[in-house]
Amino acid sequence: MAKTLSLDNLHRLVDALLQEGVRVVGPKRTGTLTVYAPLTRGEELELNELPRRSAKETFFPPCETILSFEKRDGRTTVSDPDLDRLPETVLIGVRPCDAAAPGILDAVFSWDYDDPFFLERRKRTTIIGIACTSSDDACFCTAVGLTPDARQGSDLFLVPVEGGGFAVEALDAKGSALKERHAALFTAGGNTVPLPLAEPKVEPLDxxxxxxxxxxxxxxxxxxxxxxxxxxxxxxxxxxxxxxxxxxxxxxxxxxxxxxxxxxxxxxxxxxxxxxxxxxxxxxxxxxxxxxxxxxxxxxxxxxxxxxxxxxxxxxxxxxxxxxxxxxxxxxxxx
Amino acid sequence: MTQGQQTESTPLVDPACYAAATAAIRAEAVRLLEAGEVTAVVGYRAGRRAGSAMPEVATTAEAAAQLIFTPGCQNNLALFLSKAKREALPKGKVAVVVKGCDLRALAGLIGESQLKRDEVHVIGVACPGVYGAGADLAKPLAAESLARKCRECKVHLPEGTDVVAGTLPPLPDLAPLEAEELARLEAMTPQERWAFWTEQFARCIRCLACRQVCPFCFCTQCLCDRNRPQAVDTSPRPAGNTAWHIVRAMHLAGRCAGCAECERVCPMDIPLNLLNRKMAQELFELYGFETTMQPQEQGALTSYRDGDDQSFIK
Amino acid sequence: MTATATTTKHDFEPKLVAFVCTWCTYAGADLAGTSRMQYPSNVRVVKFPCTGRIDPVFILRAFQKGADGVLVSGCHPGDCHYMAGNFHARRRFAAFRQLLDFVGVDLKRLQFSWVSAAEGGKWVEVVTELTERVREMGPMREFIDLDASEHWSAELADAELKAAYHSL
Incomplete structure (x- = not known):
């Protein structure tokens, strides 16, 4: 039976995750722009706009310290960050074009060398994707093999439905686990007629x-x-x-x-x-x-x-x- | 609402004035190329998306006949005559399409001996204004989508060009948003301003779009790219970002033409032109210096007078 | 000049950096030293050929590296060894001050002066005054805090980073 999640409950889900100590990152309005940023409460979630920067920074931040060094009494000590302390993260409200990318990047970050910074974050992050219901004339996901409701890369997927709220689909173990943990917020049944998707009107590419x-x-x-x-x-x-x-x-x-x-x-x-x-x-x-x-x-x-x-x-x-x-x-x- | 004023979303001017400018630019560009007077015309052409435009280096009469002038023609094409982008142009005399603000930049480059006036055929455009960053290009230009710089523009009509394309329609008076924002910041305490800029600069991702579109950032080796010695941290962290934007504003002081391209292209919406504008205002107050549409032999910070203010020096 | 000022213990000893020209102010500071005049040891002198060579970025760098105050000093107008270096510097620093003020740096931490080779006393006066003023203001936190803050997803500080890098 398909499960649905109201917008209020989506906000509650964020709040519940935050309560558990999970880091929740999602589209958030800061000043004049919307970016993927750590949320402090569910209502901060801004789902109507594609964030200015992509979601890759959750795994591959603009800048990160990979070691520090200190010279004292003629000796130099080098310390590495403790990646085991990277927190569990839920990346929420991610459009298909952003959700698909980290999976594509796995290939290069685990190719000749396993990049622990990227891969540890990948391991600890659950991606909640959302079907896209607004596009503009710069969008062209359909021309590169994706769709406005592509599940690629998402662990849990939300499809906006008529009358508000979302139809929810768990796509893998991570997604199911998250859904199970907060089962009370998901209701069975309800309107599951999806809102029209934002299909970009573009020439196809081969x-x-x-x-x-x-x-x-x-x-x-x-x-x-x-x-x-x-x-x-x-x-x-x-x-x-x-x-x-x-x-x-x-x-x-x-x-x-x-x-x-x-x-x-x-x-x-x-x-x-x-x-x-x-x-x-x-x-x-x-x-x-x-x-x-x-x-x-x-x-x-x-x-x-x-x-x-x-x-x-x-x-x-x-x-x-x-x-x-x-x-x-x-x-x-x-x- | 008083008569003559308009709402922020009504079309600003009759689009016919852009069409007239387009026709004049095409005619001049085709003539120049066919007569062999120039090897290229740097202008604008339409992009794929409705209302969009991009710089175009036209070297044939066919390409010149495709040039346009629309509210989407935001770029300052003087960039192509700076040392940094000159490689994109063929050798020989070139023509360039400039709005009034771009002309100030071109005049600045000539003043800094980056090129000679007779090496370039200047096609000025009577410009009612262009879109600001993030505007919906498919909608007609309106006060709300107009670039902030254009609301206070004093150079709608270029002067001293070889030709002027189009004529200027009557333009409405608009609230000077940038001047108001500048005044708001000036009224703050230093601590408040520090908080304001810290937040703005923290967002910077160091894509360096501000530097790359600036006609005056033509150094072969940018100070901020150097690492031995390193003056400015290159990583996109608040510390290095702040230093970068301070250094940038300082290096442009007395040179910046106010085209505000740095601010328009900033993908992180940092109001960079406020810094440039503040410096221009200070240099005017201190030394009566202003960037103009005519080349000047000396800039505010490359000249001095015996009696310059030194009240701040002990 | 008595030596009592230097023997007083303070809770906060500000770090000052003085960028000086070699012809006038450096010689003036030297004169103060050879004349056994006392001035606060808080100042670190960095010598340049001319104030015209002192790039505003040096001042910025000094603050970033932990200076609580900066002094820039050179020849009086008309005395420049290179004729006009200090005239150019005067304009440049007049502009730079305004820029720093606009981004919110307290200008009381930044002092400019003309100190000639004969003005050992003035050097002492300028350095003492700046030291005492900055001492009263306390440490310059702005740039240090900036250096410690991380940028991540438009947030200045991020719990994830703090946790993961706690060991650093």
Whole structure:
């Protein structure tokens, strides 16, 4: 029997989880923007807007300390963070384009080296996805193999239903466990007619054909045509749910300091700069090409997945109006 | 409501004025390219989404015939004439489409010897205003979607350009939101201002969009990218973010043209133009310096007078 | 000048950084020393060729690294070894002060002065005054607190981080 959850009970669920000491992260209005942020009560949940930044930061924060060092009495001590103390987290109210991304990233974060920072957080986090009932002209999830109600990546899934509230579906053990633990909040029956989904109206893409075209067109006038206008910032990469490049820096002084890992972007001129000052990606079109190649070719070649979930953030926030969907349409036409 | 005023959501101006500017830009751009007077025209073209626009480097008459001017033409194209983006342009004389605010930036670049006036053919646009960040581009431009800078714009009509595209329609008087916000901050105590900016800067993710779209951030090696010695922490933490934004505002003091692109492109909604505007205001009060549409030989902080104020120096 | 001020014990000894030009103020400070004048040992002097070489970012860095007060000092107008370095510095610091004030830094912690090579007494006066003023104000917490705060999901502090990094 299908279970439903009223909006009030969803808020109560958040409150109950917080009471248990679980960290609950969800879309929250802070100032002028909505971002995924730790909630302090259920009512803070803002489900009507796609958060400005993606949910990846729950697993891969913009900046994290990976060790600290201190020099005292001629000896240097290095300490690692105690990852066992990372709290259990529930990531709630996640749209399908955001929910799908962490699973895609598992492949690279456990490939030649198991990244404990990412994977420990993954292990301890339950994702409550929500079907998408609002989209705009930057959304294109359907063109990259997802749908506004894709379950991919969610442990528990909510579908907004007529008359308010949500139909609830547990998709795996984590989701079921959470549902069992708070069974009293979920009611059997009720209206389960889903609200109309926000189907983006976009040209479909043939991702395999695009991959094949990229394979043969590393050098092509298209790159210059598209990306001469690229200003070389990291807005696209930093807002992207799937971009995962990072840099490692030592910060602090002579006596003590921290080694930190923070987001990096292939659009930056310094991204591939060698110590010799030689830069293999010397001009902006080469950097933008890497962005497309990585998402639609390299990652597919290596892990069989596309590094894009069609959330549209890079389109909405590109300072110079570069539209990745338009770029893909163009390639799709060529291939 | 008094006569002549309008609500925040009624269309601001007749869209026909943008169409007229578009036609004039196309005619001029096609003429320039066909006559071989320039190798490229830097202008705007329409994007895939309704109402969107993006910079375009047109090198053929066909491409030039696609140029547009709409409220979606937010970018400051003077960026392409700075050292940082010049690589995107072919060699030779180029033409550039500028709004009044962009023209101030272009004049600033010429004043800083980044290019010579005769290396560029300037196509000015009579600009009633453009969309602000996050505006719904599919709807007609209205006071609510107008960029904050445009509400107080004094340079709707560029001066000293080679040609001006379009004519200016009558524009409504709008409340100066940015000036009001600046006054609000100035009235605060230092502690309150510190709290305000700390919260703003904490959000910064260091995507550096503010730097990359700024025509004046053309250093080959940004101080804030250096790590030996390191002046500013590169990690997106409150400490480094605060230092970055202070250094940025300082480096733009007396140079910033007020195009407010840094603020528009900030994906984290940090009101960066308030910093630039504050500095411009202070430099005007202290030294009578203002950025203008004409190149100036010396900037506020690259010149001095014997009698400059030193009341703060013991 | 008596030596009593230096023997008084205080609860808080502020850390001051003085960025000075080598031609005038450094020589002035040197004169104060060779003349056996007493001034608070709270000040750490960093020598530059000219005030024109003192980048505002140095001041910022000093505060970030724990300075409670900063002094910038150089040649009187007209006395610059490089003709106009201090004139440029004057404008730059006039602007920088306004910027710092606008972001909320208390300007009482930042002092500018002209101290010539002959003004050992003025050096003592400037340093003593700034030391006492900053001592009264207490430690500069703003930048230190900033350095300790983490950014995560738009929150300044996050319980998760605090717990996980407790051991650091």
């Amino acid at each position: 991702l395999e054909k695009i991959r094949a075209w990229l394979d043969g067109n590393f050098e092509h006038p298209l790159w210059k045509e598209i990306a001469d206008r690229c200003a070389g910032c990291g807005a696209c990469a930093f807002l992207c749910p799937a971009c995962h490049c990072f840099d490692i820096v030592d910060e602090g002084g002579e006596g003590s300091g921290c080694r930190r890992k923070h987001w990096d972007a292939c659009g930056f001129g310094k991204f591939t700069m060698h110590a010799s000052a030689h830069n293999p990606r010397d001009v902006q079109p080469q950097r933008y090409r890497n962005r497309i190649m990585h998402k639609f070719k390299y990652y597919r070649d290596k892990f069989g997945q596309t590094l894009c979930t069609g959330c549209g953030r890079c389109i909405r926030w590109c300072p110079v109006g570069i539209d990745i969907k338009a770029v893909l349409d163009e390639i799709n036409k060529k291939s």
